[in-house]
Ligand SMILES: Nc1ncnc2c1ncn2[C@@H]1O[C@H](COP(=O)(O)OP(=O)(O)OP(=O)(O)O)[C@@H](O)[C@H]1O
Ligand SMILES: Nc1ncnc2c1ncn2[C@@H]1O[C@H](COP(=O)(O)OP(=O)(O)OP(=O)(O)O)[C@@H](O)[C@H]1O
């Protein structure tokens with residue numbers, strides 16, 4: 001399953017109007033100025049895949065994931081942050097009988113999260129089970145965060161062995 | 169005092185033929201492919217200013233600072249590594265009575281270093297004393313090594329206080 | 337456990353050589369067990385050989401050269417646990433223009449069977465992508481526009 | 491000791507604001523003592539405000555924004571212990587084109603009284619320098635050529 005669309009609403013620097021990023025298979029580049037919100041899109045994908053560590057999402061707590069408003073743009077703080085990811089499931093690896101699988105997560109100011117699979121509410125445990133069948137998780141090796149390469153250039157031989165050991 | 173010239177001979181990736189870099193006051197950019205030898209020039213300046221830590225010079229030991237030869241270029245390993253720095257001393261801050269002050273250091277395969285000031289041999293302790301009068305040293309804040317900015321973006325408030333504390 | 341580990345090691349080592357060669361245009365990289373008899377008691381070193389240069393331990397290479405080796409290692413692991421999409425956030429920050437465009441060529445080749453979403457500030461990378469999105473902020477609010485011929489925003 | 495420290499703190503704080511504003515085209519940055527009564531018992535936080543954005547603690551900014559703040563901090567310290575030359579090795583690696591060219595402008599301004607030797611892979615930096623050297627390796631042997639109109643080598 002690859003990503004067909006990412007929708008962000010009230011998530012970090014993304015405001016109350018839903019922003020949609022339609023993606024194809026193949027090689028897509030995302031570029032833009034410093035601080036424009038590129039890495040926030042990566043955080044959004046980790047968030048929708050159930051990432052619990054707010055530190056990994058670079059936020060002090062769950063409430064800080066919600067758009068904090070903008071005086072200059074005349075926008076209030078959002079009530080919730082919502083991310084929707086549409087996967088292409090034509091290879092059927094996600095054990096759901098639709099060729100497009102939609103996963104969404106929203107977090108409210110009280111820190112509570114609501115997960116949905118194809119629009120229907122589902123528990124976090126259940127959705128993680130479904131996604132893990134297709135190898136989808138917020139901790140899998142296929143998302144390389146900013147700064148990882150720099151850290152990898154400084155690892156010791158022992159750490160390098162541990163990386164391979166953890167894979168098996 | 170600013171740097172008027174850097175000469176490298178047999179120092180790290182610089183071969184037996186002396187390479188000269190003439191510098192003006194003002195803003196000079198040094199560019200080039202990965203691994204071409206840019207940071208080795210910074211190591212050369214630290215070396216000439218008396219840096220003793222081979223780790224800081226990114227070498228396993230003093231002998232590894234010497235050009236290790238190149239089969240493809242038909243060049244043997246050098247016998248010694250030598251760096252010469254010519255400072256402009258028109259402001260007289262280096263307590264030597266010439267308007268150009270030449271500092272040089274060479275290291276031999278046995279790890280022994282030979283320092284010279286304006287061509288005359290001098291002990292390491294003595295040359296460091298002379299240079300420190302003008303604020304010149306291999307540990308002063310005016311040489312920012314590759315990777316320092318990335319490390320600075322991750323420091324804690326306590327570390328930031330320590331940096332300022334160390335300055336006074 | 338040892339057998340499974342050694343199989344993984346061999347496969348990743350082969351892949352490393354393949355990807356490093358593609359990224360450098362003919363170089364080679366290999367992994368070396370510090371203690372082949374008992375791999376878990378030692379580490380794994382990496383030897384890199386850039387085109388027309390001698391083979392050295394990766395810790396002795398330049399900052400950018402070590403970045404190239406790290407990217408090759410990430411690709412080598414990828415084949416071991418394949419996924420259908422990858423998100424790479426500024427993995428090209430310390431690469432020079434030559435290595436960025438080699439990496440872009442590699443991504444184009446691999447993109448036939450895998451989706452790559454690559455965040456980058458480098459024009460050589462943006463120019464080779466099949467699709468480009470520009471992210472921009474206005475008064476602290478982010479937005480995204482699709483644009484193939486987008487210049488790297490300044 | 492406290493008096494000397496506080497004097498340094500005030501001066502560096504003023505400089506930080508000045509340099510950050512130049513680097514960002516109108517932003518502001520300030521240092522905050524965690525414990526103003528007894529500075530040595532707490533740390534020093536940094537608040538940054540990028541143009542048309544709210545002021546935030548620097549740890550909450552993006553990777554590139556934190557780089558900009560770190561560069562401003564380096565410049566702020568520079569004035570406290572002035573030297574007649576500076577060597578800066580790829581301090582612009584995570585900056586976008588806008589911030590690189592602001593940094594280049596700042597270096598040009600400061601270069602009237604101080605020598606800057608800047609190692610960079612960014613074309614915006616090379617293009618604004620008063621003098622450019624290209625370093626290249628051939629078969630593992632480094633060499634240097636002076637060239638003003640040198641393209642960033644690929
Ligand atoms: N004693 C030596 N003899 C020959 N070559 C050496 C020696 N010591 C180091 N080198 C080589 O010098 C190169 C490193 O150069 P350096 O770190 O200056 O590159 P750089 O131009 O700064 O590259 P980057 O853009 O990646 O930072 C390495 O390829 C290393 O193998
Ligand atoms: N809850 C929030 N509400 C509004 N803005 C936020 C929120 N959380 C983070 N931000 C802002 O998002 C910005 C960071 O964006 P991000 O890290 O995605 O930038 P980037 O495009 O990756 O930049 P770089 O090129 O520097 O890596 C910061 O300026 C930060 O202040």
Ligand SMILES: [Mg+2]
Pocket residue numbers: 038039040146552553554
């Ligand atoms: Mg980022």
Ligand SMILES: [Mg+2]
Pocket residue numbers: 206207208314398399400
């Ligand atoms: Mg370097």
